[in-house]
Amino acid sequence: MIAAYAARIDPQQPLNGLELGELPEPSVPHGWTTVQLRAASLNHHDLWSLRGVGLGEQDLPLILGCDGAGLDAEGNEVVIHSVIGESGHGVGTDEPRSMLSERYPGTFAERIAVPRWNLLPKPAELSFAEAACLPGAWLTAYRMLFTNADLSPGDTVLVQGAGGGVATAAVVLGSAAGFRVFVTSRDDVKRKRAVALGAEAAFEVGARLPQRVDAVLETVGEATWSHSVRALKDGGRLVISGATSGPNPPLGELQHIFYRELRVIGSTMGSKKELAALLDFCVAKGVRPVVDSVFPMRDIRHAFERMERGDLFGKIVLAIP
Known part of the structure; x- marks a missing residue:
């Protein structure tokens, strides 16, 4: 074969x-x-x-x-x-x-x-x-949003690096679930496309957001880590499933993490049960x-x-x- x-x-x-x-x-x-x-x-x-x-x-x-x-x-x-x-x-x-x-x-x-x-x-x-x-990037985004970020409709979430498989999945799934989704990208075309998919707003990487968010989905790593930490509300959740720009950020931002009681959560793929739920979600919401x-x-x-x-x-x- x-x-x-x-x-x-x-x-x-x-x-x-x-x-x-x-x-x-x-x-x-x-x-x-x-x-x-x-x-x-x-x-x-x-x-x-x-x-x-x-x-x-x-x-x-x-x-x-x-x-x-x-x-x-x-x-x-x-x-x-x-x-x-x-x-x-x-x-x-x-x-x-x-x-x-x-x-x-x-x-x-x-x-x-x-x-x-x-x-x-x-x-x-x-x-x-x-x-x-669905089984890889989309399941990863589903687990990040619904299992690990612990978000409710109306909550805010920042998705770093619009354009990749996990990021686009998170924008579509998050907006369909009623979350307020912000995204970042260095590419203006990708920012506009993310908004067309349902993001509330799109920003340059590292730009100041209109407000701090309940959760950040991080797949970029070194290039966006500091921005991710500083974008969170006190007690917010930083969910990590990758580090495409590198795994060793120059600043650990530990003072922000412990003083503001932020939660850093690793996330890998998802279970068969979550994949079944994702399939049902796509059908019920008309998500593709x-x-x-x-x-x-x-x-x-x-x-x-x-x-x-x-x-x-x-x-x-x-x-x-």
């Missing part, structure tokens, strides 16, 4: 390790099944894998991709929950939790094997391309993932190059086959 995989590790030029070619059909352990992929979406996790973060030469070749949607062995339309080992389903109880493409082959392939437990019905209202955006572009599998290198440049707005999707 045709698949896109990490063939080599290159921390400086990660795309040097990306290959597209024939690989063996997936093996199917007891309790697992196959999915014929129809769409998969790219994540920065895939670039980090090609850089060797969480992946070693001894693991190669390994098919990349965390998110996908397609047809199960019985022909049902399904969405794949990409966390393997949650509650021990389909793997040994002592096996650590992982994501697809870390310990097991990922979704950038014509077919994949996953535990049956990891499959959810795809709502008919969502296309395969839209559904493939923001798709930046769709590439055929043969053009996966161009898709990665677009994501690496950062000039996207929303999710990049692969059409399979």
